[in-house]
Amino acid sequence: MRIHLALALALLALSSPTWAADWDGWFHVSWEPEPEGKTPTPRIEGFVRNDSPYRVTDVQLEVEGLGADKRSVGRRVVWALGDIESGRQSSFVIEAMPGAVTYRISVSAFDVVSTDPTH
Numbered sequence: 589m590r591i592h593l594a595l596a597l598a599l600l601a602l603s604s605p606t607w608a609a610d611w612d613g614w615f616h617v618s619w620e621p622e623p624e625g626k627t628p629t630p631r632i633e634g635f636v637r638n639d640s641p642y643r644v645t646d647v648q649l650e651v652e653g654l655g656a657d658k659r660s661v662g663r664r665v666v667w668a669l670g671d672i673e674s675g676r677q678s679s680f681v682i683e684a685m686p687g688a689v690t691y692r693i694s695v696s697a698f699d700v701v702s703t704d705p706t707h
Contacts, residue, residue: 614640615695617649621684630684632691638672641703645671648697649680653688661687671701 619634632651638644647668653661662685668678685691 614638615647615698617693617695619691619693622681631681632684633679633681634693635677635679636668636672636695637677638674641674643671643673643701643703644698645701646697646699647672647678647695649693650696651682651685652692653685654690654692655687656689661685665696 616637616639617634618637619632622631622633624630636647636649638647649666649668651664651666653663655661664682664685666680666682668680670678672678
């Protein structure tokens, strides 16, 4: 019972607005177009680095394609692969958006698996 209560309190604390504001700097996303001809459909491949003190999973990224005029040409959601330990990174792949010349990609959601004991 104590473990369940402690877990519930921890999850409640992690879901507070203050905590949510802090995680902006926890993730760093990098991306680049895949080499031409690698697949029939052009794709974007990227990485998300977890600089939080937590092991996380179900990392959801929002991908916004931007045209030459910097206006949005579309949005999509993609997930990073697997769990990401603190200080590590994972990859993601998404099809390129027609009309996009660049992308704005950010972490929009994630689930905490555990605290990293080294932090």
